Amino acid sequence: MFSLFKNKIYLALTLLVFTIGVGIFGYRFIANFSWVDAIYMTVITITTVGFGEVMPLTAEAKIFTVILILCSVVIVGFAISVISEYIISKSSYNDLKHKKMQDTIDNFKDHVIVCGYGRNGQQAVQKLMAYKKQFVIVELDEDLIERYDDNDGILFVHGNANEDETLELAGITRASTLICALPDDADNLFIVLSARQLNSDLKIISRATVETSQKKLMLAGANNVVMPDRIGGDHMASLVVVPDLVNFLDNLSVSGEGDSINVQEVAFDKVCPDGKELTIREVDLRNRTGCSIIGYKTPSGKYTVNPAANQKIEHDSKLIVLGRPEQIKNLHEAFGV
Missing domain, CATH: 3.40.50.720 (NAD(P)-binding Rossmann-like Domain)
Structure with missing residues (x-):
């Protein structure tokens, strides 16, 4: 919508500049005015401010002035209407867009x-x-x-x-x-x-x-x-001390569409949907999906790295699992993560 308005504005400005150019050259060569006087006469004629002529006009110059006034009134009026419509429409559009955006946020x-x-x-x-x-x-x-x-x-x-x-x-x-x-x-x-x-x-x-x-x-x-x-800074220093380890960790993806993810967190209600607390061995996540459990977060927020098989998965706890993208996909399918 606004591209159409912009095209109209460009057209209006082009016509306005063309009209001013015609007025300047007309007064310069038809009325034999100096360039300064030609610019002055063109401006006061187009804007219709009612100032007097810089010198008496010939019959040809008067006819030219009449034509210039009629054309400029139409062109200036067109330019004003287009610019005003664009400003009002843009303001209304922005108000409508912001209201729609706020309605979405409220939900x-x-x-x-x-x-x-x-x-x-x-x-x-x-x-x-x-x-x-x-x-x-x-x-x-x-x-x-x-x-x-x-x-x-x-x-x-x-x-x-x-x-x-x-x-x-x-x-x-x-x-x-x-x-x-x-x-x-x-x-x-x-x-x-x-x-x-x-x-x-x-x-x-x-x-x-x-x-x-x-x-x-x-x-x-x-x-x-x-x-x-x-x-x-820590990351750059680690690239000096343990570069291979850092590069390996950098290649682990924790976001994406499922075809590149390597690390995923799984909540308690996903691995124990019936609400019964099970051990990691009982969940058997490795055999079911191929993923390995590399971390366990207790309900209090404490982390255990490489938890034991007899670790009980408590309510409000989470498992951190590692696997290839296809194994993470199996995890999504098996547990609805």
Whole structure:
């Protein structure tokens, strides 16, 4: 729709420039005005401001002026109407789009809110999209929103994430997780405090730039604090110390469409659908899918690496499994992960 409006605007501007050019050259060569006087006469004639002539006009110049006035009135009127229609239609379209977007967000539940759509925010969104998680992005930069809001159905809330009203528009009381990906630690700290007050059950993951902010964010209510710069430095150092191990881990995929995943987490209700607690041996996941259990997370959040076969799988616990893509696919089919 707006491409049609843009074509009309280009046409109107082209006609307007053509009319001004004709007026300047007409007064220059028909009325023998200087270039400055020709430009002046053209402008006051097209805009119909009613100023006087710079010098008396000949009969030919008067006829030319009459034609120029009639043409310019039509062309200027056309240009004004097209530009006004475009502005009004775009405003109405944006209002309708934002209302539709907000209606969709209002129906979300247990979704993820991402505060900030910078480099880290975009990486988080890509991972969420790979896992087909519902998410909403809170972003203050309106230009950034206009650049991305039509891509892949991404939903934005325009506003300052420091304000409770903005978080409420994003559905903070119904969300399951909040990701604070703003570059400033103070902003992230304020968001964590506000979000924790609005939703005590919310899982909050925050970015931190300096180590001194990490403890403060945890005290404010963040469940996890990630320092991208430190992670990057550790990763580069590991490539020096244990390069083969790091390359192997880098090749493990934990997201995708199922044809490239190597690591997967499995909740208790998937391996024990009847609610009865079983041991790892009784689940027999290795023989049924080919995947290996490399980790076990207790209900309290404690991790056990390479758990024993007699490890009982408790309620609200999780298994971490490793396998080739086809084995992960078998896991999905056998346990509905």
